[in-house]
Amino acid sequence: MSLPISKTAAQIAPFRVMKILGQAKQLEAEGADIIHMEIGEPDFPSLPCVHQAAIKAAEQGCTHYTPTLGLPALRQKLSAFYADFYQAEVNAEQIVITPGSSSALQLVLTAILNPNDKVLMADPTYPCNRQFVELLQAQVISVPVDADSQYQLTVERLEKHWNSDVKAVMVASPANPTGTLIEQDELLKMAHFLAERDGYLIVDEIYQGLVYERPAESVLAHNHLPENVIVINSFSKFFGMTGWRLGWAVAPKQLIDVLDRLGQNLYLSAPTPSQYGALAALEKDALIELEQRRQIFQQRRDRLYQAMQAAGFTLTTLPQGAFYLYWDVSEYTHDSEQFCAQLLEQTGVAITPGTDFGKVAGNTHVRLAYTNDRIEEAVERIRQFINNLGDTSI
Amino acid sequence: MSLPISKTAAQIAPFRVMKILGQAKQLEAEGADIIHMEIGEPDFPSLPCVHQAAIKAAEQGCTHYTPTLGLPALRQKLSAFYADFYQAEVNAEQIVITPGSSSALQLVLTAILNPNDKVLMADPTYPCNRQFVELLQAQVISVPVDADSQYQLTVERLEKHWNSDVKAVMVASPANPTGTLIEQDELLKMAHFLAERDGYLIVDEIYQGLVYERPAESVLAHNHLPENVIVINSFSKFFGMTGWRLGWAVAPKQLIDVLDRLGQNLYLSAPTPSQYGALAALEKDALIELEQRRQIFQQRRDRLYQAMQAAGFTLTTLPQGAFYLYWDVSEYTHDSEQFCAQLLEQTGVAITPGTDFGKVAGNTHVRLAYTNDRIEEAVERIRQFINNLGDTSI
CATH class of the missing domain: 3.40.640.10 (Type I PLP-dependent aspartate aminotransferase-like (Major domain))
Known part of the structure; x- marks a missing residue:
């Protein structure tokens, strides 16, 4: 007996971010120290x-x-x-x-x-x-x-x-x-x-x-x-x-x-x-608290941007909103999924490959979500990872 | 400027039950005493x-x-x-x-x-x-x-x-x-x-x-x-x-x-x-309480069935589950939507026309949900409504 699956459903892409999240949680369960910058949700709980x-x-x-x-x-x-x-x-x-x-x-x-x-x-x-x-x-x-x-x-x-x-x-x-x-x-x-x-x-x-x-x-x-x-x-x-x-x-x-x-x-x-x-x-009171959280995201954006620049990475755009930095990694890879997989495995930093978002340049971009406070530490791990790449681009 | 609507969406039928519910709530707001037997949800709140x-x-x-x-x-x-x-x-x-x-x-x-x-x-x-x-x-x-x-x-x-x-x-x-x-x-x-x-x-x-x-x-x-x-x-x-x-x-x-x-x-x-x-x-404790609610639904089913029979209505099927009675009203109407609208307006009993469920015989059926405890009173109102119909079927 075959169990038919519709064409549209068979072709539907998974969220790569969910795959990365799954792998990150698996590594975490095995004792790894993971910095989560993959998933698009605030780390704060609801009020x-x-x-x-x-x-x-x-x-x-x-x-x-x-x-x-x-x-x-x-x-x-x-x-x-x-x-x-x-x-x-x-x-x-x-x-x-x-x-x-x-x-x-x-x-x-x-x-x-x-x-x-x-x-x-x-x-x-x-x-x-x-x-x-x-x-x-x-x-x-x-x-x-x-x-x-x-x-x-x-x-x-x-x-x-x-x-x-x-x-x-x-x-x-x-x-x-x-x-x-x-x-x-x-x-x-x-x-x-x-x-x-x-x-x-x-x-x-x-x-x-x-x-x-x-x-x-x-x-x-x-x-x-x-x-x-x-x-x-x-x-x-x-x-x-x-x-x-x-x-x-x-x-x-x-x-x-x-x-x-x-x-x-x-x-x-x-x-x-x-x-x-x-x-x-x-x-009103809730909105005041949410405004304070917004300010925290702004500080994190600034910290992330500065840390990335200090690490010598080229950044093209200062994000004006949301909690994401979209980073062009074409200097280092043309396979962002493998880049993210190796980064996670070797450093414990979980980020999302651009292939979730873009068909044209998704392979040369990654998304960093500043929904985690361990920003400088994450950037330092990324810096070391890229240094270790040396001449062997992924 | 025209605002296009897709063909499928334009053709999608509303839930008539929602229309009846809306009308019932409107009448209620105007002071009418409504018995709700239209909507398919238990009257009990969650545990x-x-x-x-x-x-x-x-x-x-x-x-x-x-x-x-x-x-x-x-x-x-x-x-x-x-x-x-x-x-x-x-x-x-x-x-x-x-x-x-x-x-x-x-x-x-x-x-x-x-x-x-x-x-x-x-x-x-x-x-x-x-x-x-x-x-x-x-x-x-x-x-x-x-x-x-x-x-x-x-x-x-x-x-x-x-x-x-x-x-x-x-x-x-x-x-x-x-x-x-x-x-x-x-x-x-x-x-x-x-x-x-x-x-x-x-x-x-x-x-x-x-x-x-x-x-x-x-x-x-x-x-x-x-x-x-x-x-x-x-x-x-x-x-x-x-x-x-x-x-x-x-x-x-x-x-x-x-x-x-x-x-x-x-x-x-x-x-x-x-x-x-x-x-x-x-x-376990929750399931015991839910089992008691099931027994209440069973009693209501029996009360509804008996009251309908006592009122002289012909019933073809004793429901064995859920909380609905599907009633053939072809003796009285071939327009179940009008039947339900008039019943609601004249007696305050809200029930659902069969047209929500059936294309073939929906016009000669109605659904009564025993999600309300005022069962005998509802049936008495329906009996009077049908008596008043007399020879003028809807």
Whole structure:
């Protein structure tokens, strides 16, 4: 008897980061001293006030399904949060609470893509973007970007790669894996470019709030934003609630009914305790604590950047947000997976090969997540590893 | 500017039950006395031990992502649960923890279906089954079933409707919306029939444990079960953890790697507090309390059945499990949606039109969920409503 597997599923790439994480934990179990800079989640646990709010709601019997679009109180509070922190007028009715931003991405793409439609995105990008498009039998047009353009798309690039099958463009600011931003006026131009062509602009603001040296922003703050803009966001990164699996989308009003119906089928509702927990995470005291964590990430970014420079490594871009440094290692290797595997094995430093993110230059890049405080030690281990490489590049 | 919506999404049916629920809540807010028998979730909240375990884990810092396949301890404990309660030998490695059984269904179907593949299922059935297949651009072959066969598929029916494009058959025991079971020897025959044809048998055991007058069973208990059987299960119904969004699948070993990779993309991991909560729900004391709840559902089923009979209604099937009664109302209406809308408006009793579940006879059936204790009162209101219909059928 053969057990058939679908073509799309058979071809789906694993997250290499999960493989590295697995190997790192294995080595750890064997006694190795591992510095984790691979996984894209804050090392901080979620806030105690989140836990308290979740348990309190549960003890009061709030353990049933919520409406598919989310707890009305949470949608309202996010609307107020946009007004207070981002000077953005976002109607609560346009906010769709989802079980993690993965679900938000899937929900939105399922709502708008037919098979064979095309979606433009940068290479490198967050790997799920590609996979969700392909699971819908639609196609990705990858646009290679590099440090010269902050690894981001521009209107000029959209013009160059545009064709009438393109239904959406996906961008991220701050971006994973590069930590770079898109300037707001560029985003606005892209939104208008797409509006004229009946295309959607999907803006990943999952790392919103984790921005350094400048205020955090939202594309939704624009007064004359066309209606084709969809924002994806998450309680995982700035709010530090990864394991609670809670995200949201902000979508045009015309889409809300179809998102509701799709959500009823795809996941019914986001976790109820997580939604009550998120209400607490949006309170003033919690936001003050989260701001302190942001400052810690900023210090770590600076320490990492300085340590890398001091070690003699060439860095092209100072990340402006998120908690990643995307590093061009073409001097040392054209096989980033082997580079990361050997680095882990020989030094205990776990980082992620660029092949998770980029098809074009993934083999010559790696991602370092500064979600660990042992930064100088990690860089020193990397320096020694590279010194030992000598002339034998991988 | 037009905002395109995908064809599949535009066509996706809403859950009528959600519409009824919305209307019922609206009427309630206006002061009406509503008896909720529409939604498919236990009225009981989750157990206090679940809340305590979730908060304890959170306070200890367990708020990060878990592995995509689930907490190893939970997969182990479910394996032991299968052994202790169902005499089923299930390797923990074959158990995949998911954010709700919706995700388990989607995960499994995405792993096995190519566009244009066909999936056989009964009509009536749980509506998501149909939608997930269609979202994958595959097709449903609905097999009309009725009370004469306990609303279930049989090997005979599979033979009749079989063609080589069929990749899977979906069955449920106990079933939603009918509460009926499939005998284990019939399930085993179906599994072998499909194994000979390289097809999967997907068994929805989401209502497992909520079985009356006979022991609860699992298809996994068979000693010589072929490898093509996939089981979907949930912590929502017997365990009463709907809002925690936690389910699982048991799949052949050959599929686990692809399910892992798909899950990494689709949802990353199931909610962490929910997984710790579920560990507590599988403890002996919790299971004793859940067994008491099962007995309450059984009493309610008996009370509902008796009250309906006493009111003079014709009932074809005594439900053997779940918490639903599927009622043939063809004597009174051929428009179950209008029937339910008027019943709600005139009497405050909220029930679900059969059109959520069946394309063939959905218009002449309704589903009553005995997830509410005001059973005799509800039936009396329904009796009066039907009396008032008089000769003017809807």
